[in-house]
Amino acid sequence: MAFEGLTERLQKTFSGLRRKGKISESDVRDAMREIRLALLEADVNLGVVKDFVKNVRAKAVGTEVLDGVNPSQQIVKIVNDELTKTMGESAVPLNKSAKIPTVIMMAGLQGAGKTTTVGKLAKYLEENEKARPLLIAADVYRPAAIKQLQVVGQQVHAPVFEMGTDVDPREIVRKGMEQARADHNDYVLIDTAGRLQIDEKLMQELADIKEIAKPDEILLVVDAMTGQAAVDVAKGFNEQLEITGVVLTKLDGDTRGGAALSIRAVTGKPIKFTGQGEKMNALDVFYPDRMANRILGMGDILTLVDKAQKNFDEKQAKDLTEKMQLNTFDFNDFISQMDQVQNMGPMEDIIKMIPGLASNPQLKNIKIDPKDMAHTKAIVLSMTEAERTNPDLLNPSRRRRIAAGSGRPIVEVNRMIKQFNASKKMMNQMSKGNMSGMEQMMGGGIKGKIGKMAMGSMVKRQQKQKKRRLKNAKRFKS
Structure with missing residues (x-):
């Protein structure tokens, strides 16, 4: 998971600040030292780290922050805003030609995933713009590069010119x-040599x-x-070629994430997409x-919603809701939903996008074996x-x-059958507005543990928020 080490260090730093009633300049100084070390360990560019800190x-050493009711949260917000600014403020769309075709030239070193990214981008354009891209195989040096592009083109149903x-x-x-x-193609994607x-x-x-x-x-495609x-x-490609954007690949395999935090600040060029996984739909707009x-x-609830909208069929969702209300949800629906959830990516990554669960230390090292899902599917498919x-x-x-x-x-x-029946009963109750079955569902999720910890986290968070409100109310009265 990208940024795992950095996230852990920053959360530890902010946790120390939250335990303090008021934050002094020395507290801020100590926190900045920890943040600087965390960024350096994440392999962020030294100049970027200095400017960031x-x-x-x-912004943190100010009377508004130091005298605020909850200064630690304000510092977290400052860090969040600065991280966003460092990476580019907002998503940058693809440049589009006034007349077809729009030409996209892909560049990068060997091994960065350039050819695979060409296929992913073609699929993205087909799904989001109903485009008809043409892929041009311009890498004549790497063995089997043309064949690889042809295979990728077949997977995304895009023609390849070679x-x-x-x-x-x-x-x-x-x-x-x-x-x-x-041929009046909307887009041309050129796979150049590396x-x-x-x-x-x-x-x-x-x-x-x-x-x-x-x-x-x-x-520019970079690893x-x-x-x-x-x-x-x-930096080298930009100086000689004047690139317009960057695609970061293999972000799911990088636990540090320094490249994502450094590229925009060093080159001035936006990261437009990130690649996480080998599947052709594993290309995400960079926000x-x-x-x-x-x-x-x-967490990242907006990306989670985007993934759900991309992978869940609207008609199926409507039919599923009706089945829940009529209590006719069966194992065929169960398998269909399981397949759609799996298409969203690894379950542990999905959990980390959910606010409240993302920072739960009990879920930090959670690993859900894909074989468990396969075993469940095998059981259902063995039924008549x-x-x-x-x-x-x-x-x-x-x-x-x-x-x-x-x-x-x-x-x-x-x-498995017991959990299915319990979930079916709970979904029927929820569809009718009865939320009393929520705890049962949370306790009966995959391996049970995830749901129970999630529910425990929600309860603890609500208790903390209640205590904080009471404490703040007393402080204002005094």
């Missing part, structure tokens, strides 16, 4: 542009392709896991404010169609047959 200290490996990339791009204009490092030959080729294609966007090296690569919330352990439609048919003999068919212990089958 300087700006936060200037002329083999014996033709100059400049000529390929020239002919590809003619093809795109003839190198192990920046060199003069590479840059000259890219400069020539830029002159031929006249791209509306030059997106977030390379840390400061990613920032140096971005600096949402990322700042996640870094501070505040009649059993899936009418769970009341599942008597002991049928359950033993299902256990044998799925290769799972009978105890596991019984537990």
